[in-house]
Amino acid sequence: MKHMTLIITIVLMSFGNGASQINSFEEIHLDRPDNSLKVFNYSFEEIHLDRPDNSLKVFNFEELQSYLSEKDAKKTYVINFWATWCAPCVKELPYFEQLNAKYSNHNVEVILVSLDFPKQIETKLKPFLKKNALKSEVVVLDDVDSNTWIPKVNKNWSGAIPATLIYNKDKKAFYERSFNYQELETEVKQFIK
The missing domain is CATH 3.40.30.10 (Glutaredoxin)
Structure with a gap:
């Protein structure tokens, strides 16, 4: 649950007031029930x-x-x-x-x-x-x-x-x-x- 909160926080910070733009993402596979975590690299x-x-x-x-x-x-x-x-x-x-x-x-x-x-x-x-x-x-x-x-x-x-x-x-x-x-x-x- 801690990881999900961190992911949500990062995603929300990435979007800010709609000023940032997601350029790419990569998928990292983990030993988790859903087996993946998406990591976003962003730039303004x-x-x-x-x-x-x-x-x-x-x-x-x-x-x-x-x-x-x-x-x-x-x-x-x-x-x-x-x-x-x-x-x-x-x-x-x-x-x-x-x-x-x-x-x-x-x-x-x-x-x-x-x-x-x-x-x-x-x-x-x-x-x-x-x-x-x-x-x-x-x-x-x-x-x-x-x-x-x-x-x-x-x-x-x-x-x-x-x-x-x-x-x-x-x-x-x-x-x-x-x-x-x-x-x-x-x-x-x-x-x-």
Whole structure:
């Protein structure tokens, strides 16, 4: 009976508010009267929000990599790694929003990569985004193999956040620190011609 309660709890958590999607399941045979237990692997693919594009993209690192290398030769990209549980990250988010608003006409694109835990997307991240009405693009990185992907972002990154990658076709810089607005703007201006 304990196992059945655990299975029901996992299945209910998987469905949440209808935002998650079951991708696959595998069957495990046990010495039980019904002889099987279904185990569900789930992932959040798209979560709808009250945002201009009405969705939140969730990526593994392989899927996120396209955001970390040149997409548009005329743009400068500001990629900030953050999480709602990181106080310095939350403190600097308004500076990234201000930068996004001020420099969007200067071919600067701000992308906020949330490292929030997948199980907290519904309870923490979505309410945070709604409350703070962030206008920058927000994506979630859901990849537990951080020892593999952290050095791919920057070979010297310890994995601490906040961390910011700024790049364009000519230049790339990585910052493992928090910014105030003036510091952030000063760094971005070095990338704008």
